[in-house]
Amino acid sequence: MLELSGLSKHFGGVKAVDELDLTVNEGEIVGLIGPNGSGKSTTINLICGVFGETAGTVRFRGELMNGKPPHQRLRAGLARTFQNIRLFPNLTVWQNLWVAQNSPQDVSARGFLPRWFGATRRTRREIADLLDLADLGHKDDELASNLAFGEQRRLEFARAAATRPRLLLLDEPAAGMNQQEIADLSRRIHRVRDSGVTILLVEHVMELVMGVTEQIAVLNFGRKIAFGTPGEVQRDKAVQEAYLGASDPGDGSA
Numbered sequence: 001m002l003e004l005s006g007l008s009k010h011f012g013g014v015k016a017v018d019e020l021d022l023t024v025n026e027g028e029i030v031g032l033i034g035p036n037g038s039g040k041s042t043t044i045n046l047i048c049g050v051f052g053e054t055a056g057t058v059r060f061r062g063e064l065m066n067g068k069p070p071h072q073r074l075r076a077g078l079a080r081t082f083q084n085i086r087l088f089p090n091l092t093v094w095q096n097l098w099v100a101q102n103s104p105q106d107v108s109a110r111g112f113l114p115r116w117f118g119a120t121r122r123t124r125r126e127i128a129d130l131l132d133l134a135d136l137g138h139k140d141d142e143l144a145s146n147l148a149f150g151e152q153r154r155l156e157f158a159r160a161a162a163t164r165p166r167l168l169l170l171d172e173p174a175a176g177m178n179q180q181e182i183a184d185l186s187r188r189i190h191r192v193r194d195s196g197v198t199i200l201l202v203e204h205v206m207e208l209v210m211g212v213t214e215q216i217a218v219l220n221f222g223r224k225i226a227f228g229t230p231g232e233v234q235r236d237k238a239v240q241e242a243y244l245g246a247s248d249p250g251d252g253s254a
């Protein structure tokens, strides 16, 4: 599904991502963890095409993504959420999902007008499913800016799912969540995966990462220092040292 090879991003002298090799297979939930500033968000931005790489390649479903702008990668099936929530604040919950559902579509393609008016049965059914996924069915007409923090996070997750991605990149979706919300998120991630979506999860909340992923890559100063199952990674000496030597992420989760 995804193959990063020798992927690097340098900001001046800072090697934010440095010669990263990573393979994510179809249907997997893979974790990407590491101390603050270790290059996790930069990796997501490289995969999505927000940043151009300094070196290396991004292959998605066998196709070279280098040089392709973000909207083309979205159209190819790459979706993401942001570490800091970025919704359309002045659109309703339903409209946020509708825009996302239609954003990967080619506007010149047939059927645009019915989609535009939100009139097709498929459009409505899919959005109803997404509202159910996000547990926001009762708030469909609410402006996104009026939602509580947890609701905004759920909407962002559903909005990414609305683009019908093949690979979903999640950047710290559990930040600021309580125990119950983390458990709900874990179920939501599984539900999306079971619908045929591969997932790369960047997260500091170890309870979520260790519970939901099958494989985990660990970054430190932009370099991959470990890859394995949650158990293998937890027992890894280099990983333990990276976390002990790093500043605490501030939520007590490391």
Ligand SMILES: Nc1ncnc2c1ncn2[C@@H]1O[C@H](COP(=O)(O)OP(=O)(O)OP(=O)(O)O)[C@@H](O)[C@H]1O
Pocket (backbone or CB within 6 Å): 011, 014, 015, 016, 034, 035, 036, 037, 038, 039, 040, 041, 042, 043, 083
């Ligand atoms: N646009 C940028 N310009 C310059 N330096 C950057 C930029 N984006 C990130 N960096 C630097 O690259 C390094 C990796 O940052 P990145 O945001 O990828 O880390 P992260 O692993 O996501 O951290 P966190 O857990 O705090 O979100 C850091 O040293 C950061 O300061």
Ligand SMILES: [Mg+2]
Pocket (backbone or CB within 6 Å): 040, 041, 042, 083
């Ligand atoms: Mg980050």
